[in-house]
Amino acid sequence: MTQVKLKALSKSYVRGLEEKPVLQEVGFCLEPGQFLAVLGPSGCGKTTLLNILAGLEDYQGQLELLPKPRVGYVFQEPRLLPWLTLERNLAFVLPRPDMTRVHCWLKRVGLEGYGRYYPHQVSVGMQQRAGVARALLIEPGLLLLDEPFSSLDELTAQQMRTELQDWLTQSAATVILVTHNPLEAAYLADRVLLLSRSPARVLAELEVPFPRPRSLEAPELWRFARGLVRRLEEGQ
């Protein structure tokens, strides 16, 4: 489990002579095992924030990950290696090939019997499940989820949100989910961080006041989600 501390974190992209700020003094503190949803309008820099946390991009400001975690990342699109079967895609991220663990996770995410299929031979939803299994398989200390259900149809996305809750009960990871779906944030997270339009700054940080397991049909969850939208609109 990992503690995440961000203080005055900023990021700019330089294109030619122009400097475009993307993140502006973003800060939060996340205790080990907590689930944070980062909610903001499209293109506000949410993915950049995750990439910084994953060590893919440089930044200004302070970022502390204690202890240094193994990072699991579920990308917006599955990002599987097309020349490897699903089981070999999963085994690829392990330090040593452990097919028992790979098959165990394939079973957990409902892909039992599909291990020898290539990514193009299964649906996008199944590929995304494999992407989730790949991230959880390494027993991450920090799990980053970048709009993992945005490329799926709503029915599949709904099913995977419910299943994600179950899978995460078997993981001790600190989780950061980037989304622009307020209901998804309210359903899955312990806390929600609201970001403004680009350059993103923190508008508010809220506790989600509902015990688990949660139901997507609960009216208070919908009310809370509507409240998130209102605050986002007011803050822009």
Place this chain on the structure above:
Amino acid sequence: MSLWFKIVRSPWFFRAISFASILLVWLALSSWLGAKLMPGPLETWTFLVRELERGVLLPQVGVTLQRVLLAFALAMGVGLALGFWAGRSPRFEQLLEGWVALGLAIPRILPIVVAYVVLGLNELAAVLSVFLIVLPTVIVQVREGVRALEPRLLQMSQVFGKGPLEVAYFVIWPQLAPFVWGTARATLSLCWKMIVFAELLGRTSGVGYQIAFYFQMFEMRGILAYGLAITLALVLLDALLLLGAQRAGRWRGREAMA
């Protein structure tokens, strides 16, 4: 399905037609120009077998193949390294740009002539000049392959903490391999044409020399027989490279069919 229908539908049927048409054109030319000026396939083959029995053909083809493979290996080795670097580093690419442009634009015969004048009529000059002729093509092809690497897959490997060797083997090579095999085929083809030319200009052995020799004797059977021998040898080598290329590009085919 009738046997005839099966044969006609087979891809080998059209390949066979393609090869048969070459023989037919050759036969037609031979009967039109006469056997002295254009010997037919059978006469050429008979001459080739005679050269083989005399013990001349194999050593001469062997020498040429040796030169071709040496220039090819050098060009592929150096070209892969420089092309990869150029694809990854814009600064290095800019540094290389002038040389590559010069190498691509220069008439291909020029490095051979210059090398013979500067280094003398020797093996080094022949192989080095052909290496220099094909090198820019290899660099450009490999650079394009490296540019086409999918950065998101490299990011994924980085996030999951994969080391450089694993990334090279599992992520980079499968994407680069179709480019490398394709380049290898083109390079081999260019190498042998240039080596034969270099032999013709300034060596005393090899297929190019034999062609020059029979040219002076005005013996068309000899010219065609040695041309045919090296072509057959390189068709076989190319078939091996083609197998590699097909194997390397299999995953793209599978994806495209999905």
